[in-house]
Amino acid sequence: MAYTDTEILEGLAEIVAEETGLPTDAVVLEKSFTDDLDIDSLSMMTIVTHAEDKFGVRIPDEEVKNLATVGDAVTFIAGAQA
Amino acid sequence: MTAPRDVVVTGLGATTPLGGDAVSTWTAALAGESGARTLENDWAEKYGIPVTFAATIKVKPDEVLARPEIKRMDPSAQYAIIATREAWADAGLAGAEVDGERLGAVVSSGIGGIWTTLDGWDTLRERGARRMLPMTVPMLMPNSPAAYVELEIGARAGAHAMVSACASGAEAIGYGVEMIRNGRADVVVAGGTEATIHPMPIAAFAASRTLSLRNDDPAGASRPYDVDRDGFVVGEGAAVVVLESAEHAAARGARVYARIAGVGLSSDAYHITSPDPEGRGQVAAMRRALENAGATGRDVVHVNAHATSTKVGDLTETASIRSLLGGEADHVLLSATKSMTGHLLGGAGALETLFTVKAVHERLAPPTINVAKPDPELQVPLVRDVPAALPAGDVVALNNSFGFGGHNVALVVTNA
Numbered sequence: 001m002a003y004t005d006t007e008i009l010e011g012l013a014e015i016v017a018e019e020t021g022l023p024t025d026a027v028v029l030e031k032s033f034t035d036d037l038d039i040d041s042l043s044m045m046t047i048v049t050h051a052e053d054k055f056g057v058r059i060p061d062e063e064v065k066n067l068a069t070v071g072d073a074v075t076f077i078a079g080a081q082a
Numbered sequence: 083m084t085a086p087r088d089v090v091v092t093g094l095g096a097t098t099p100l101g102g103d104a105v106s107t108w109t110a111a112l113a114g115e116s117g118a119r120t121l122e123n124d125w126a127e128k129y130g131i132p133v134t135f136a137a138t139i140k141v142k143p144d145e146v147l148a149r150p151e152i153k154r155m156d157p158s159a160q161y162a163i164i165a166t167r168e169a170w171a172d173a174g175l176a177g178a179e180v181d182g183e184r185l186g187a188v189v190s191s192g193i194g195g196i197w198t199t200l201d202g203w204d205t206l207r208e209r210g211a212r213r214m215l216p217m218t219v220p221m222l223m224p225n226s227p228a229a230y231v232e233l234e235i236g237a238r239a240g241a242h243a244m245v246s247a248c249a250s251g252a253e254a255i256g257y258g259v260e261m262i263r264n265g266r267a268d269v270v271v272a273g274g275t276e277a278t279i280h281p282m283p284i285a286a287f288a289a290s291r292t293l294s295l296r297n298d299d300p301a302g303a304s305r306p307y308d309v310d311r312d313g314f315v316v317g318e319g320a321a322v323v324v325l326e327s328a329e330h331a332a333a334r335g336a337r338v339y340a341r342i343a344g345v346g347l348s349s350d351a352y353h354i355t356s357p358d359p360e361g362r363g364q365v366a367a368m369r370r371a372l373e374n375a376g377a378t379g380r381d382v383v384h385v386n387a388h389a390t391s392t393k394v395g396d397l398t399e400t401a402s403i404r405s406l407l408g409g410e411a412d413h414v415l416l417s418a419t420k421s422m423t424g425h426l427l428g429g430a431g432a433l434e435t436l437f438t439v440k441a442v443h444e445r446l447a448p449p450t451i452n453v454a455k456p457d458p459e460l461q462v463p464l465v466r467d468v469p470a471a472l473p474a475g476d477v478v479a480l481n482n483s484f485g486f487g488g489h490n491v492a493l494v495v496t497n498a
């Protein structure tokens with residue numbers, strides 16, 4: 001079953017909130033993981049690991065640096081679904 | 083040569099089987115409560131573990147820490163941070179300006195992040211390397227609690243983690259004292275932590291035949307010096323103290339609980355788990371601590387014993403005290419607080435130092451519970467069931483901590 005973009009955003013927001021303590025409504029498409037959400041590289045890798053698990057996708061390490069914003073991550077995960 | 087700088091205790095913090103902070107832990111200890119309880123899990127049934135109880139922490143970390151803190155720290159570091167926040171505030175340092183270059187953190191664990199280690203191994207075996215969480219290494223390393231405390235308070239004079247089994251917490255405090263004495267720091271947060279109530283270490287301790295099997299009576303299971311003792315009770319938790327040079331404490335008008343006046347260390351070079359039956363290492367540690375404090379055996383009024391409630395360990399210790407103090411041992415009040423807290427392993431020496439500081443400050447030696455029939459070989463007067471008053475005037479107390487590997491640590495606590 002494929003997740004919709006809205007479902008992916010909601011799921012990502014839950015993961016980010018759990019990892020960082022930010023409220024889920026702070027996690028919106030245009031926010032940058034590093035500049036806006038203050039997420040360091042270790043936290044980013046933790047979020048990626050949980051996102052792979054949750055959405056059943058593979059996010060290659062070399063792809064993670066391209067995921068600057070929450071929107072980038074939603075787009076990538078949506079496209080990576082089988 | 084100048085005299086070593088006086089080191090005083092200005093803050094106390096803990097989270098233990100008796101309470102979620104130092105104050106409630108001490109109150110429960112004076113009341114003779116037990117922190118041991120039946121475990122609410124299926125470990126015994128699932129794995130065939132013969133022990134079904136432990137001294138679990140009274141207040142769960144998720145009641146006091148934020149969710150991201152829980153996720154980023156092994157329980158051993160969570161306990162250390164809870165204790166640190168209390169001690170830091172208790173010392174009047176929360177929000178105060180402290181020079182980070184003159185501030186140290188020394189927080190030990192006997193075993194390290196074993197929950198993280200074993201969870202990581204389960205994840206790898208069951209789900210593969212891509213499911214391994216990136217925070218695994220910084221969570222499992224045994225210096226992780228020290229590092230989190232260093233981050234918490236902004237300590238840049240050094241962060242250290244002594245690993246000496248059940249002497250770790252006392253050795254950490256001794257190291258913190260040395261940091262201040264030798265001029266490396268003015269303030270040090272020092273203590274110990276442990277989080278080993280997990281089926282693997284409990285099964286492993288049970289395999290070594292060192293644990294009490296009194297499953298039908300957890301609260302009565304830890305009974306040091308009782309003829310019916312049958313081993314120790316695993317405990318968990320943390321305790322930390324804020325150590326400060328006397329000058330630094332006086333300059334800011336801090337409340338002072340007591341002095342840590344002497345540090346004594348030794349090793350047995352005898353056996354990996356048994357103490358030297360002659361007690362040579364234990365005597366050496368206590369003697370060195372007293373010499374270091376400029377005190378003599380005549381001055382000692384109270385000893386918080388290591389006393390885990392194994393026959394060989396408990397009796398070797400009181401024989402060591404008798405050997406060191408001779409007839410003066412008749413005037414010593416001996417407390418074995420593991421009868422109430424269980425054995426916090428790497429946290430034990432720190433919690434028992436905290437108790438010794440409180441005992442000296444409040445002039446009350448905490449009780450030893452569960453001693454229905456005192457062992458006739460016990461060689462020092464035992465404080466039983468209710469607290470005993472310490473004399474007025476200048477007093478000297480000892481905290482003893484001994485660990486597998488033959489590590490011996492004795493700390494001398496005096497009134498300020």
